[in-house]
Amino acid sequence: MNEYDALKLKNQLCFPLYAVSKEITRMYKPFLDPINLTYTQYITMMVLWENDGLNVKTLGEKLYLDSGTLTPLLKKLEQQGIVTRTRHKENERNVTINVTPKGYALREDALKVPEQIVKCLHLEPEEGAMLYKILYKLLDQSK
Amino acid sequence: MNEYDALKLKNQLCFPLYAVSKEITRMYKPFLDPINLTYTQYITMMVLWENDGLNVKTLGEKLYLDSGTLTPLLKKLEQQGIVTRTRHKENERNVTINVTPKGYALREDALKVPEQIVKCLHLEPEEGAMLYKILYKLLDQSK
């Protein structure tokens, strides 16, 4: 229509991505509050539950987060008694993160979270699959 | 496969959404740095360029942001001389945001940002259109 069309919010792909991401994070809050995790702590625990004993760097690669975000977050999880942080003996530059028994107990409580979220997202299965595929295509590009 | 499958990162739709959103925001940085805007400031200016004279509440509805985020952000834009913030005479609860001439001059510089971003995102046109459609479907649900 006019010369500034490229700068209209409705013509951006980044904006609905940004807004939906925030809204979904907010949607998790009432389900994560009872188990005392924030959204970022929750996805961090997901990776650790699957992969105990990762170091900060590898954890960051999987989550697309750096040590500036992870170090304080992991210290909070440590304070809660959910993980331990120990310098690796062989290479003291690495810090190994381990899930404690309390951390594994939390996994049981967390099991009900995904099903509650699915109920809130009203997408056709094909739409969900398509969204997933396109997002990972984009994510793979930034590696 | 096993009882904890629902808690695997690869089985979440939220995670690639969250990660892609962050990566794209990061991708904007080198293009926004020269015009002295952060990503959030940039999309805020997009709305204001299109719609001068909005109040904080309406701006927040369009951007899915609250006054806790917008107030300090708008103060920074005011300090840069890009917008003005004035209490509305008729209803002093409202603060009206106006774009200054300097703010409109910035719009000219911002024009080149979208084309630079498009070059970085390697998506088929149909994929982009599909992504856009699904994201707005989700966004409309959270209203």
Add this chain to the structure above:
DNA sequence: TACAATTAAATTGTAAACAATTTAATTGTA
């Protein structure tokens, strides 16, 4: 008209998020 309820911004407090720098350990090489 009084005053309760509502509303819009701002404020407070906490947790991300990340760029840039620093620290300490390890590795590579002259």
Add this chain to the structure above:
DNA sequence: TACAATTAAATTGTTTACAATTTAATTGTA
């Protein structure tokens, strides 16, 4: 072996982001 280069975490500083609360203005109603 010395020491430069690299690497992994941690730290510093700035900006978001949002829940919860506060402040001040307006609106509704008894």
